[in-house]
Amino acid sequence: MNTASTSPGQPEGQQRSLRIEHLSKAYVPGKPVLNDISFSVEGQNSVAIIGPSGTGKSTLIRCVNKLIAPTSGQIYVSGENITRLRGRELRHARRKIGMVFQEFNLVERLSVMENVLSGRLGYVSALRAWRRAYPQSDIDRAFDLLESIGLIDFYRQRADSLSGGQRQRVGIARAIMQAPHILLADEPTSSLDPKTSVEIMEVLVKLSEQHNIPLLINIHDVELAKRFTTRIIGISRGLIVYDGRPDQLSNEHLKTIYGGEEWLS
Amino acid sequence: MSASSARRTWQRFSSGERLARFTVFLLMAAALAFSMRTVQVIPEFLLDSPTQVMDLLRRMWPPDYRYYPQGIHTALMETLHIASLGTLLAIVMALPVGVMGANNIVRIPALNWLSKLILVSSRSVNTLVWALLFVAIFGPGPLAGTICIGFRSVGFVGKLFAEALEETDPGSIEALTAAGAPWPSIFIKGFWPQVAPAFWGISLFRWDINVRESAVIGLVGAGGIGMVLDTALNLFYWDRVSIILVSIFTVVILAELLVTAIRKRIL
Numbered sequence: 001m002n003t004a005s006t007s008p009g010q011p012e013g014q015q016r017s018l019r020i021e022h023l024s025k026a027y028v029p030g031k032p033v034l035n036d037i038s039f040s041v042e043g044q045n046s047v048a049i050i051g052p053s054g055t056g057k058s059t060l061i062r063c064v065n066k067l068i069a070p071t072s073g074q075i076y077v078s079g080e081n082i083t084r085l086r087g088r089e090l091r092h093a094r095r096k097i098g099m100v101f102q103e104f105n106l107v108e109r110l111s112v113m114e115n116v117l118s119g120r121l122g123y124v125s126a127l128r129a130w131r132r133a134y135p136q137s138d139i140d141r142a143f144d145l146l147e148s149i150g151l152i153d154f155y156r157q158r159a160d161s162l163s164g165g166q167r168q169r170v171g172i173a174r175a176i177m178q179a180p181h182i183l184l185a186d187e188p189t190s191s192l193d194p195k196t197s198v199e200i201m202e203v204l205v206k207l208s209e210q211h212n213i214p215l216l217i218n219i220h221d222v223e224l225a226k227r228f229t230t231r232i233i234g235i236s237r238g239l240i241v242y243d244g245r246p247d248q249l250s251n252e253h254l255k256t257i258y259g260g261e262e263w264l265s
Numbered sequence: 266m267s268a269s270s271a272r273r274t275w276q277r278f279s280s281g282e283r284l285a286r287f288t289v290f291l292l293m294a295a296a297l298a299f300s301m302r303t304v305q306v307i308p309e310f311l312l313d314s315p316t317q318v319m320d321l322l323r324r325m326w327p328p329d330y331r332y333y334p335q336g337i338h339t340a341l342m343e344t345l346h347i348a349s350l351g352t353l354l355a356i357v358m359a360l361p362v363g364v365m366g367a368n369n370i371v372r373i374p375a376l377n378w379l380s381k382l383i384l385v386s387s388r389s390v391n392t393l394v395w396a397l398l399f400v401a402i403f404g405p406g407p408l409a410g411t412i413c414i415g416f417r418s419v420g421f422v423g424k425l426f427a428e429a430l431e432e433t434d435p436g437s438i439e440a441l442t443a444a445g446a447p448w449p450s451i452f453i454k455g456f457w458p459q460v461a462p463a464f465w466g467i468s469l470f471r472w473d474i475n476v477r478e479s480a481v482i483g484l485v486g487a488g489g490i491g492m493v494l495d496t497a498l499n500l501f502y503w504d505r506v507s508i509i510l511v512s513i514f515t516v517v518i519l520a521e522l523l524v525t526a527i528r529k530r531i532l
Contacts, residue, residue, distance in 0.1 A: 065443050094445035105436035109458045118454050122445030129450045171440075178444055 016078050016181040016214055017042035018064065023073030025059055033059050035238040037073070041182065041231075046205055046215035048225035048246075051235035052258050057218045060235070061186045064216075065097040066090060078181045095122035098175030098213070100204070102187035104167040106174075108160040112151060115159050115170050116142045119177025138177070145173040148210075149203055165196035169203055176207055183208050185217040189224065197221065201228045222254065325507035332505050336493055337512050344489035345516070347407050347482075348475040351414025356468050358419045363426030369438075370430060370456070380427065387420030396482040407488030414479055418471050429463035430456060465531050469524045476520045480513045 019040035026032040033056040041047045049057050062068040064075055066082070074083050082093040098119070106115045120138045121129055128134065146152045149169040151162075159167060168188060175183055185204060189197035205228050208215040219225045225232055226246040234242030234249075234257040242253045255261050278286065365371050366380030390398075395417050399409035433456055441455045483491020490513060497505040 067439060067443060088447075091445040091447060094443060097443070099440070099443040101436060101440060103436050105434075105440035107437045107441075107455060107458050108434070109461075110454070114454070118441060118446070119444055121441060121450045121454060122447075124450075126447055126449030126453060130453045174440070174444070 014078060015042045016212060017076075018182040018214060018216065019074075019076040020064070021074040021076070023060070023063060023075065024071050025056065025063055025068065026071050032071070033238050034063070034070075037235075037238075037240060039233060039240065039243060041214040041216055043214060044209045044212060045231060046208065046217065046229040047231045047233060048217050048219050048229040049233050049235060050219060050222055050225055050257060053220070055235050056238050057235060058186055061099075061184050061216070061218050064182070064184055065094050065099060091122060095178055096181040098178045098180035098183040100168070100171050100175050100183070100185040100188045102190050104164070104171045104191070106159040106167055106170055108158070110159060111155065112146070112157055112159055112162070112170055113142060113155040116145060116155075116173045116177055119174040122178065142173070142177060145176055145207075148207065149173055164192050165199060168192065168196075168200050172200075172203055172207060176211060176213070179211075180213055183213045183215045185215065185219075187218050187220065189219065189221065197224060204228075222249075321503065324503035327504065328508035328511060329502070329504040330508060332508055333512065336505070337490065337509060340483075340490045340493045341512055341516060343407050344479045344483070344491070345476065347410040347414055347479040347487075347489050348472060350411045351479065352418060352468060352472040352475050354411065354415030355418030355422050355471065358415065359423035359426055362419065363423040363430065364452075366423065366427035367430035369433070369435065370452075380423070384420045384423045384427075387416055387418075388424070389420075390417070392417045392478045392482060393485055396485045396487040400486045405486035405488070405492075410479060410482050410487035410489055413482055413487055414475050417478070418475060421474075422467055422471050425467045426460070426464055429460040429467075433459040462531055466528055469527055473520050473524045477517055480517075 017040060021038050023034055023037040024032050025034040037060060039047075049060065051057055059068055063070040066075075066085075070083070074081055076082070077093060077096050080093070082090070085093050107118065110118070114132075117134050117138060118129075120134060124134055124138070143152070143155070146155050149172065151166060151169055151173075154162065154166065159170060162170065168191075172188075183204075188204060189200050192200060201224055204215065204217070207213075215229075217225070217229065226249060229246060232242065232244065232246050232249055233240055234253060236257050236259070241256050242249065251261075251264050254264060362380050362383050365376050366384065368374075368377050371377060371380075392413065395413040396409065399413045399416075403409040403412065437459070438451060438455045441451045446454070480490050480494075483489040483493070484495050486492065490509060494506065494509045494513075497503075497509060
């Protein structure tokens, strides 16, 4: 079975971590979507970010790997400041940041195996990728991961032949293949039914703990967040309004995060 | 007075619209009458035409089958070669131009426009005009024909390829970017799998068109079956003309069947 020690790129004795300091993002100058966000995640912790729609949760996640450029603030991955990186250095930093998407974002016409292996595209050259000449160690890791997410029998199938839950598992495996130092998940269960959502959360938490990867999840299902994570960050209007343990998240807090109270039963 | 008691009428067009429609019809009738006068139809020739057609068909029948092995076969194969090599040339040129034209890959508007300019110039010139141009450069023969077919097809293949690229799912591209993949890998593993069926479909379709077009360009000296047809027409060998037309027809039908069969398998 995979353990953290099999993952390459891990400095000895150092915990994997993500640290965000004073992060702000304004699409329109003067109207920040995110306002001075600071927190850090490390080790085997899993953190859920909750908050109303349009409050910048997706923007926050995408600022971490600079799919969206932050306006100001610093982002550290395992101690390395990646905020100012560009070009090749940025690509190398992105390899350390795994990401799971709401719409799975698999390459539909490629096989399950190729989708999982594409998590290694940041490590292998384009020529090798084109020849499908991935290193044997990558292929072994991919098979191990497929086994642990229960999709080993599907590895030859095309991604578009899978169900939503199965696709999201492939998406998770692809992110873990990167051997990341932080795993981001952007609404990973929003396209799935309630039962599958629980299964996907279980897989996410299990794999990230097994591989010693801190987990940061955007989620709007508060119950799922409370059940599966060790810490909850509530964001409202671009500000952190709650940061603490799931069992201490009260209705009062939810009122501050989402506003109003009629919806709370 | 309540609204329900009023007599409410309904007509499809308002009176203004009816007037506008009438005006358009009137203008069209006037244009037709004017055109008839300008084309100067000679009534004797018009009445004579059925006799002429019958006469032509009689001269064409029976087709001179013995002429196929000695005069047609080689030229027909040359036509197929022109079509295939020309399509290949077009594919090679269309790949970079198409990528340059896709605004979700190349984000520099100037380059998008340059690509559009290349593609439009290729398409705006008729195949026969391209052929005349390249016959003037390379002299008569299949080389001019091949290059002509290639240049005419770039616009078609490149434009549709660029459109296919623009319609790809941005999500999977985002995922590969987030994994730190370099650009060539993103293209090979993200864009290409999504557009490959469209690309091969477009290329096959263009080959099918090119088989037909390359039969014609020989008329201006660009090689292939068209040159044979031109000679037969000029010498009034109508029985040869008919066998040439039958040969072209057969090849076009076969190409069509082949392309349909392959497309079904790759899509």
